[in-house]
Structure formats: C-alpha cells, structure tokens
Amino acid sequence: MILAVWIPLLMPLLAVPAARRAAQSLPPRAAAWLLTGCAVALAVCTATALGLLLAAGALRLPPVAALGHLSLPLLGGDPAVTVPAAWAAAGLLTGCAATVVHRARRHRTELRTARRAADAHPRSGDLCVLPDxxxxxxxxxxxxxxxxVTAGMLRALPPxxxxxxxxxxxxxxxxxHHLFLLTAALAAACHPLLGSLRAPLAYALExxxxxxxASRVGDRRVTARAIGRAALAAGPSAPGPHRPGTVLAATAGPVPRRVAALLSPERVPGHPPIRRGCYGRxxxxxxxxxxxxFSTAAALDAAADLHETVEVAQGEAAH
Known part of the structure; x- marks a missing residue:
C-alpha cells in the first residue's frame, strides 16, 4: 500500500495539464463537463489516499491496534514512516475539510446577500435592474x-x-453554471494543482x-458585439459590491477570444467536422x-491492501 497510496497525490501533475489541453479542443459544453469531472475524480482520489495514509499510521498506534484487536507485527511498514505520514495526512485532511466548509458557506452567504439586494429593487420577470x-x-x-443588470449597463447597450x-x-x-465553478472550487481544496482548472472552466462556461x-437571438454578430461592448463598458474595474464572487458574468474571461469565436464561421449542421488535429485530441x-x-485504480488497490493487512492482523491476534 505504501507505494500505491502516493500515486493519487502525484497524478494531478500529469492529469491537470492534459485536462487543460484537452478542453481547448472540445466544444464548450463538453469542455466544462470534462474539466469538472476531472477535478472531482482527482479530488476524491486525493482525499481517499490521505485517508488511507491516516488509517495506516493510526493502526500502528498501540491503543488503536488494541481497540481493533490487531497484531502489530503483522501490520507491516516502518512506524517511523507511517506514523508521521499519518499525522501529516490528518493535518491535510482537516485543512481540506475546513476549506470545503468555508468555501461552501461563503458561496451560500454571498448568494443570500446578493438576492436580498436584488429583491429590494424593481423586477420584471426574471430581470432585476439595479440603479447603479x-x-x-x-x-x-x-x-x-x-x-x-445595472442602469449603467442598460445605457451602454442598444436594445x-x-x-x-x-x-x-x-x-x-x-x-x-455556478455549480460547475463551485464544484471545481471545492475540489481544489483537496489538491492545490486542481485550482489551475478554474480559469479554463470559467472560459468554457462563458x-x-x-x-x-447566439442560438437564442439568431445572430452571432449581434451577440459578439453585445459581449464586446459590455466588456468595454464595464472596463477593468472591480465587480459591483452586490455581485457574488462565485457567479458568472458576460464580461468575464478573455473577451477577445470569445468574440473571435463567435465571429468565426459556424459549421453547417450535418457537415463532417474538420479532422485536422483529431489524432492529437x-x-x-x-x-x-x-x-x-490509474489514480482511481491505485487508490482502490491501496484500500484493498490495507483491508487485507488488517484482516490478517486481526486473525493472528485472535489466535
């Protein structure tokens, strides 16, 4: 187990760059699901590996071993390595859990504050106009x-x-889409490398x-002009005081790339896709x-190995 358990902790070094590159060649919807699914899978594997390290080290402690009726010599591993690793894993798991709870609470609080601010102003259907x-x-x-939408944004755009x-x-x-970003943020609490998936995920969602x-209004050029003009009107200034940090806005992200994508020729339905770069994708x-x-298999293998070791140690202690 001592070797397999480290694989999920190291695999994001390879998986995260691959996910970022793969997302660039996919349609936006598929890219968003890919990045979010990858973040969740790697975060679960990381948390599992830390839990296994904690369990393996904790079982080396005589009080825990006695509680589980284990024979310490059959647990294997060097206590000088497994016990400190368990303490480190316990600290990391505690930090992960605290960060996840904090981010989830902040997300909920920001949404509640923003909704109270929005409800204080006139609405028309699902549209709320702030006098900003x-x-x-x-x-x-x-x-x-x-x-x-603010009054300033309404004045900046034609109908x-x-x-x-x-x-x-x-x-x-x-x-x-806010749930995609929230899920990625919670996953990043389990492994710092997963935080680099947020920017490409936000771009894919935009x-x-x-x-x-563009499909709704039936004009890609009008949509491109709306995105570009709204971004120019908003400028580089910070978001408004009522906008939560976890929501998406049309003016976010690399706007020039988004406008260029909207202005690029749309593929005719039924026309076969261009095969250039298909092999690389x-x-x-x-x-x-x-x-x-590989990360999932390593975590499962480490769990199975630890379970088998515990069963052997329990059986020996029973004799």
Whole structure:
C-alpha cells in the first residue's frame, strides 16, 4: 500500500495539464463537463489516499491496534514512516475539510446577500435592474434565478444587444453554471494543482453561454458585439459590491477570444467536422483517461491492501 497510496497525490501533475489541453479542443459544453469531472475524480482520489495514509499510521498506534484487536507485527511498514505520514495526512485532511466548509458557506452567504439586494429593487420577470451607474450584469442563481443588470449597463447597450446579453445570462442560469465553478472550487481544496482548472472552466462556461445566446437571438454578430461592448463598458474595474464572487458574468474571461469565436464561421449542421488535429485530441483524451483511471485504480488497490493487512492482523491476534 505504501507505494500505491502516493500515486493519487502525484497524478494531478500529469492529469491537470492534459485536462487543460484537452478542453481547448472540445466544444464548450463538453469542455466544462470534462474539466469538472476531472477535478472531482482527482479530488476524491486525493482525499481517499490521505485517508488511507491516516488509517495506516493510526493502526500502528498501540491503543488503536488494541481497540481493533490487531497484531502489530503483522501490520507491516516502518512506524517511523507511517506514523508521521499519518499525522501529516490528518493535518491535510482537516485543512481540506475546513476549506470545503468555508468555501461552501461563503458561496451560500454571498448568494443570500446578493438576492436580498436584488429583491429590494424593481423586477420584471426574471430581470432585476439595479440603479447603479457602473455597468455590470450577471446571473444570480436561486429559486427563481435572476438576471441582474445595472442602469449603467442598460445605457451602454442598444436594445438588440441587451437581448443578447440577457440571453447569455439566462443560459448561465439554465445550465446551472455556478455549480460547475463551485464544484471545481471545492475540489481544489483537496489538491492545490486542481485550482489551475478554474480559469479554463470559467472560459468554457462563458463560451457555452455565448453559443446559447447566439442560438437564442439568431445572430452571432449581434451577440459578439453585445459581449464586446459590455466588456468595454464595464472596463477593468472591480465587480459591483452586490455581485457574488462565485457567479458568472458576460464580461468575464478573455473577451477577445470569445468574440473571435463567435465571429468565426459556424459549421453547417450535418457537415463532417474538420479532422485536422483529431489524432492529437485522441492522444490527449487517452492520456487524461489513463491518468484518472490509474489514480482511481491505485487508490482502490491501496484500500484493498490495507483491508487485507488488517484482516490478517486481526486473525493472528485472535489466535
């Protein structure tokens, strides 16, 4: 177990770059699911490995071994290594759990604060207008979800582009995109390397909403102009005081790349996709699948090995 248990802790070194590269060659929706699924799988494997290290070291302690009726000599491993590793794993697991709870609570608190602020202003259906001169717009999830826009943003866009902007934010609500970001943030609490998946995930979610808005309004150029004009109006200033840090906005991310993607020729339905780079994409997908599978298999193997060792030690102690 002592070797297999380290594999899930090291595998993100290979899996995270592969996931980032693979997401670049996928449609936005598929890229968002890939990045989120990869983050969850690697985080679960990391937490499992830390738990196994903690269990293996704790079982070496005489009080724990006596409680489980174990024969210490048959547990194997060097106590000088397994016990300190267990203490380190306990500290890391505690830190992970505290970070997960803190981020989840902060997310909930920010949403509640934003909804109270939005409910204090006039609404029209799912649209809420804040009397703020600073241009801003974002999707506020909840029951029901709200599209929050400031008076400054409404003044900055002509009517057709406003509708494209609203369609973008409604796509965020319909796809529950904030849950993708929250899941990735909670996964990053288990392994620091997983934090680097947030930027490509946010970009994929924005592109997903861009395409949904373009389909809704029926004009990719109008959607591109709406995104670009809204970003220019908002400028590099910080988000408004009421916008939660975990929600998505049309002005976020690398806007020039998003506008260029919207202005690129759309593939005709039924037309076969371009095969250029297909081999490279398959290699990336295979590498990522191998990394996640190997990490999962290593965690399961370490768990099975620890379980078998404990059973042998219990059987010997019984004799």
């Amino acid at each position: 001169p600073a241009p801003d717009a974002y999707a506020l999830p909840g029951r029901p979800g709200r599209v929050v 057709a582009e406003r509708e494209a902007l609203f369609a973008h934010e409604r796509a965020h609500l319909a796809g529950r 592109r997903w909403a861009d395409e949904a808005a 398959r290699l990336l997908a295979a590498a990522l699948l191998a990394c996640v599978t």
